[in-house]
Amino acid sequence: MVYLDHAATTPMLPEAIEAMTAALAVVGNPSSIHSAGQQAKRLLEESRERIAATLGVDGIEIVFTGNGTEAVNLAIKGLWWQRRGAGGADRSRILVPAGEHHATIDTVDWLAEHEGAEIVEIPLDEVGRVRLDVLAAELADAETVALVTMLWANNEVGTIQPVEEVARLAARAGVPLHVDAIAAYGQVPIDVRALRRATEAPRGAGLVALSVSAHKIGGPAGIGALVLDRSAAVEPLIHGGGQQRKVRSGTQDVAAAAAFAAAAEIVAARLDDDATRMAGLRDRLIAGVVEAVPTARLSGDAGPGASARLPGNVHFSFPGCEGDSLLFLLDAAGVAVSTGSACQAGVPEPSHVLMAMGRSESDARGALRITLGHASTEADVDAFLAALPAAHAQAAKAGLAGRATSFDR
Ligand SMILES: Cc1ncc(COP(=O)(O)O)c(C=O)c1O
Incomplete structure (x- = not known):
């Protein structure tokens, strides 16, 4: 995993x-x-x-x-x-x-x-x-x-x-x-x-x-x-x-x-080195997602060096996909990530954070949060990027099918 x-x-x-x-x-x-x-x-x-x-x-x-x-x-x-x-x-x-x-x-x-x-x-x-x-x-x-x-x-x-x-x-x-x-x-x-x-x-x-x-x-x-x-x-x-x-x-x-x-104590002593290393992995991950899924939209600070972004945080919206579908498909492929937002009684909610940032409900439903830790490696990032295209294609298909069903009704 x-x-x-x-x-x-x-x-x-x-x-x-x-x-x-x-x-x-x-x-x-x-x-x-x-x-x-x-x-x-x-x-x-x-x-x-x-x-x-x-x-x-x-x-x-x-x-x-x-x-x-x-x-x-x-x-x-x-x-x-x-x-x-x-x-x-x-x-x-x-x-x-x-x-x-x-x-x-x-x-x-x-x-x-x-x-x-x-x-x-x-x-x-x-x-x-x-x-x-x-x-x-x-x-x-x-x-x-x-x-x-x-x-x-x-x-x-x-x-x-x-x-x-x-x-x-x-x-x-x-x-x-x-x-x-x-x-x-x-x-x-x-x-x-x-x-x-x-x-x-x-x-x-x-x-x-x-x-x-x-x-x-x-x-x-x-x-x-x-x-x-x-x-x-x-x-x-x-x-x-x-x-x-x-x-x-x-x-x-x-x-x-x-x-x-x-x-x-350990985290404080390693803070500078770990933050630099994690930010490097984060930026590699962001570039990889943009290349694999050009329609994906990064949320949060994407400015030069992303100085107002946590070094371990990546957060994308995948238009046309449900974040939960992506999460389950990636989990089945051996990669654990999160939608970042809460479930209410088992029903996924659109992210209230994205809504507060003025984003659409569709963006807020198709969100995925990928977060790095002190032990994360390039191999972890590459494994995520390898699993993403197939998971995304399948989640997009399910999203289309879901929309067709709701039109039929
Ligand atoms: C910003 C923030 N506040 C509060 C909490 C709750 O902390 P705990 O899980 O220790 O209760 C979390 C944990 O998800 C968090 O990320």
């Missing part, structure tokens, strides 16, 4: 497996006072510090969660509940770009439905970048804004957002910003402290919260983290033993944290 779906999850690094296996043998609850507990606590806190160093923050600012989705929920709901009525204000607006991950979309929709939040959707341009002019205009009425939340990089089309500009706008408006960096972590440099400094963020405003997830960088599934600036407060979602600054109660997973730290 050629695996080209690293954005969904990427294999654990051997060093992470080793760290996790060793840590599983450590006895003790890190909250216990005795020496066994303290040994577990040492390992946990060391891991927290090591992860923090890869994100430019201190260990105390890392809140471990059960996954990336929980980190996003904690940031958005936690900031919203904290800010909504603080100081007698009425801050019920959440500014959120179109085309976000469902962890964000479903969270803000829930707040709108159950808690009276007003969601203000900021449009995207044609490559998937947030419209800064619209965001700035909405922030003019800063007193009514609870928070801004945004992806660092889009998990479907790989577009890297102008995070520094958004953080600066939020800082100037005195509004907190949460960034979902789950797709970006390990592929682009992230330095939260430097970004706060560069954007002159006051206490509690600008970039204050950032979500990451271990299984996207070669760590285990089942652990994520919310980077929460010291100056920011969130309402906890889980109550109990008061662990982690009372922000996220519950006994912490020492072994998963140790494995997360091992992966984070």
Whole structure:
């Protein structure tokens, strides 16, 4: 099997497996006072510090969660509940770009439905970048804004957002910003402290919260983290033993944290080399698809050097084909890729990201996401390119037949 779906999850690094296996043998609850507990606590806190160093923050600012989705929920709901009525204000607006991950979309929709939040959707341009002019205009009425939340990089089309500009706008408006960096972590440099400094963020405003997830960088599934600036407060979602600054109660997973730290350190150390290597493979893949299927349309940033595109992301629409047909045909040929978009109750949905970028429903249905990881090779790219023409021809035939059937009706 050629695996080209690293954005969904990427294999654990051997060093992470080793760290996790060793840590599983450590006895003790890190909250216990005795020496066994303290040994577990040492390992946990060391891991927290090591992860923090890869994100430019201190260990105390890392809140471990059960996954990336929980980190996003904690940031958005936690900031919203904290800010909504603080100081007698009425801050019920959440500014959120179109085309976000469902962890964000479903969270803000829930707040709108159950808690009276007003969601203000900021449009995207044609490559998937947030419209800064619209965001700035909405922030003019800063007193009514609870928070801004945004992806660092889009998990479907790989577009890297102008995070520094958004953080600066939020800082100037005195509004907190949460960034979902789950797709970006390990592929682009992230330095939260430097970004706060560069954007002159006051206490509690600008970039204050950032979500990451271990299984996207070669760590285990089942652990994520919310980077929460010291100056920011969130309402906890889980109550109990008061662990982690009372922000996220519950006994912490020492072994998963140790494995997360091992992966984070390796990925950070190799970031520049890996990004250059992956971008080379990405561009080879893009050129190969354009040659094999001239009607295919690349989504996201295709500018010189594609500087606003994640180095591991390729995303094409194949007009006249269903993305799902292509996915199944390629899978049968031994190549694992993704449509990038969600299914609702088993029915494939057109990509909401492409729709937000102004693309047609047919483009949004015929999308395929091919994502590279640290272990991807030229041979993987070539295997995909070898399997594509036959899969495309068959999917196009099925697409035509589908249209004929719907005319007949
Ligand atoms: C951008 C983005 N946000 C959130 C998530 C959810 O993370 P997790 O799978 O760790 O819950 C993902 C994973 O697909 C993602 O890509």
